[in-house]
Amino acid sequence: MTQLNDFLDGPKTIAGVNFRAFTMGSKALCEQMKLTLFTTGTVPEDAREGESDRQIIAFTWIHAAPLTEVLSAVRNGKADDAAFEFGFTMPVGSLNAIVAEINRISKQAADNAVEVEEKPGSKSGDAPGN
Numbered sequence: 001m002t003q004l005n006d007f008l009d010g011p012k013t014i015a016g017v018n019f020r021a022f023t024m025g026s027k028a029l030c031e032q033m034k035l036t037l038f039t040t041g042t043v044p045e046d047a048r049e050g051e052s053d054r055q056i057i058a059f060t061w062i063h064a065a066p067l068t069e070v071l072s073a074v075r076n077g078k079a080d081d082a083a084f085e086f087g088f089t090m091p092v093g094s095l096n097a098i099v100a101e102i103n104r105i106s107k108q109a110a111d112n113a114v115e116v117e118e119k120p121g122s123k124s125g126d127a128p129g130n
Contacts, residue, residue: 014101015094019063026062029070033058033079038102057087060098 073082
């Protein structure tokens with residue numbers, strides 16, 4: 001149960017930044033914003049310089065900016081711009097503590113991931129319809 005509680009822990013203050021808990025909604029938004037550090041654990045090799053920083057800033061924005069602002073920016077197609085602007089409020093000195101928490105969350109997410117495998121002897125077309 002400790003892992004589950006750690007994964008679902010509530011709000012935290014890290015380096016002066018108040019974070020909401022990592023949730024299914026925030027995970028979905030990470031996927032939508034192509035934050036591969038948090039969806040696959042990697043940054044594409046052909047990514048532009050500063051991509052890791054962009055993703056860390058966007059992740060922090062998702063979890064620290066007022067939720068109504070985050071959702072509004074997402075609905076209006078302005079999430080990337082809003083996250084970029086939010087980055088100007090983040091002190092550089094906060095980066096190490098934020099990255100340490102991100103690493104902890106990422107490890108918990110990886111540890112709790114479920115891989116779905118086909119039943120031996122079945123084919124993907126054997127699944128019942130919805």
